[in-house]
Structures are given as structure tokens and as C-alpha cells.
Amino acid sequence: MNTPVLSPVAPWARVLRPLSWGGALALLALPWVAMRFTDEVVWTGGDFALFGAMLLVACLAFEAAVRVARAPAYLLASLLAIGTAFLLVWANLAVGIVDEPEHPVNLMFAAVLLVGVIGAAISRLQARGMALTLSAMAALQVVSGAIAVWIASQTPALFVLAFTGICTAAWLSAAVLYRKAALAQ
Template sequence: MTSDTMPEANACIRVLRPLSWGGALALLALPWVAMRFTDEVAWTGRDFALFGAMLLVACLAFEAALRVARVPAHLLASLLAIGTAFLLVWANLAVGIVDEPEHPANLLFAAVLLVGVIGAAISRLQARGMALTLSAMAALQVVSGAIAVWIASQTPALFVLAFTGLCTAAWLAAAVLYRKAAVAQ
């Protein structure tokens, strides 16, 4: 963290850092605890490893955002974007957005995340570049959802469209927050 970090961002960081890591540990422990009480949850070591890796990536991404954020809007935008990306990966791996997780149309949604990773690298997590990246992700999310509905006739289109709408709204909200952060900096 640099000395030019604004006091509001410092206060947010002091609260958010332990919440993110503690929340990740709690989420990882949740299925383990559930397995003690019900047979409905039956995770394997592979499931825990994959979920742990997803949580680790999310927490490390948030740590990177904490290092460049100068205003609370930047932190909130990062949290929203990382949370949405996590939800997209989790839904795709757990049940598949389109039919089963192995359905080829689900790869369309991976392209949205790839745009996010490339945009974040190019913009070096700076607010103005991240606003453009999240806007591009929102547009690609809509295109991916439309193509997925067209390709997969067996999946209820309403679910794919609703999930696409949810993710698109989150990407756009994060883009607005990044724009606000860029203006404030």
C-alpha cells in the first residue's frame, strides 16, 4: 500500500481484508460441516481442493485490488466484479449454466472471464481501464447468453437469460463504480 492511499480506502481495507480471508475459510468449511449432518452433501477431496483453489484465486485478486485502490468505490467495484466472476465459475462447474457442466455452450461464459483477466492485466487494475473491461465483459455476457440459448434447446431459456441478466447487471454496476473511482482519483 502506498502513502497516497486515501484514508477512506485505508479504513475499508482494514475491515475488508480479514473479512475476505475469513469468509473464504468459512465458505470452505461449510460443506465439511454440512457433511457431518446430512448425506445430501458428499464432497470429495477433489471438490474441496477445487473450491479452495477458487477461493484462493478470489482472495488473491481482491488483495491485488486492495493494493491499487485509492477510493472506496474502487474497492466496492473490485469486490462486486470478483464476486460475480466467482459465481459464474461456481455455477458453471457445479451444475452448468447450460445443461450439464460438460455442455460446450458453457465455454462461452469462460470467454467473459478471459476478457476480464486480459483487461485487468492490460489496465494494471487502474479504475479507468477496469471500467472499460467490465463494460466489455457485460457486452460479452449478453452475447454469450444469447448464443447459449440458441445452441442449447434443452435448457430452459429462462434460467440462462436470468443468470445472464444477473451477471450483466453486476458487471455494469462494477463498471459504473470503477468510473466513479476514476473520477474521484
């Protein structure tokens, strides 16, 4: 009798799948619950739809990573990249990294994500290409942060620098993990 050989990622996927989808539902319910207890949180149907779409994209990206991952390092890199991308979009839409969300400098941070999407498509999610893509994203994050500090009028430079540093560190950590996954293959 042939026993199927499980991927080294399979045990992690069994644990992380319900956590990702359940966590997304909990995050979506959180503002609704908060609105029951405070007037400080006021979300419209459009806010819930947009946040739900963001969570859906993140969960679907996780599912794609699980299908492609052949090493736990790849899965961890994907989780880190997806989480950082989610944080970048959320911060940009909620309060804006620079001044208000409508400030044109905030589009530079969207360019970081565009590089990620294009790099992922070109590399077909292969670990080596993803390592290069995440490295490019980190470099663009630094450039965007530096330009934002130079141009920003109301946003404290310390916030922009800290946010840029956190995202850059996450992109570079994911790049290192993708590289490790590429070497393991």
C-alpha cells in the same frame, strides 16, 4: 512529527480483509459440515481442493484490489467484479449454466472471464481501463447468454436469461463504479 496519511480505502480494508479470508474459510468448511448431517452433500478431496483454489484466487484478487484502490468506489467495484466472477465459475463448474458443466456452450461464459483477465492486465488495474474491461465483459455476457438460449436444449431459457441478467447488471455496476473511481483520481 509526520503522521502518515491514510488512503480513504484503508478503513474499509481493515474491516473487509478479515471478512474476506474468514468468509472463505467458512465457505470451505460449509460442505464439510453439511456432509456430517446429510447424505445429499458428497464432496471428494478434489472438490475441496478446487473450491479452495477458487476461494484463494478470489481472496488474492481482493488483496490486489486493496493495494491498487485509491477510492472506495474502486474497492467496491473490485468486490462486485470478483464476487460475480466467483459466482460465474462456481455455477459453471457445479451445475453448468447450460445443461451439464461439460456442455461446450459453457466455454463462452469462461470467455467472459478471459476478457476480464486480459483487460485487467492491459489496463494494469487502472480504474479507467477496468471500467472499459467490465463494460466489455457485460457485452460478452449478453452475447454468451443469447447464444446459450438459442443453443441450449435442456436448460430452461428463463434460468439462462436470469443468470445472464444478474451477471450483466453486476458487470455494468462495477464498470460504473470504476468510472466513478477514475473521475475521483
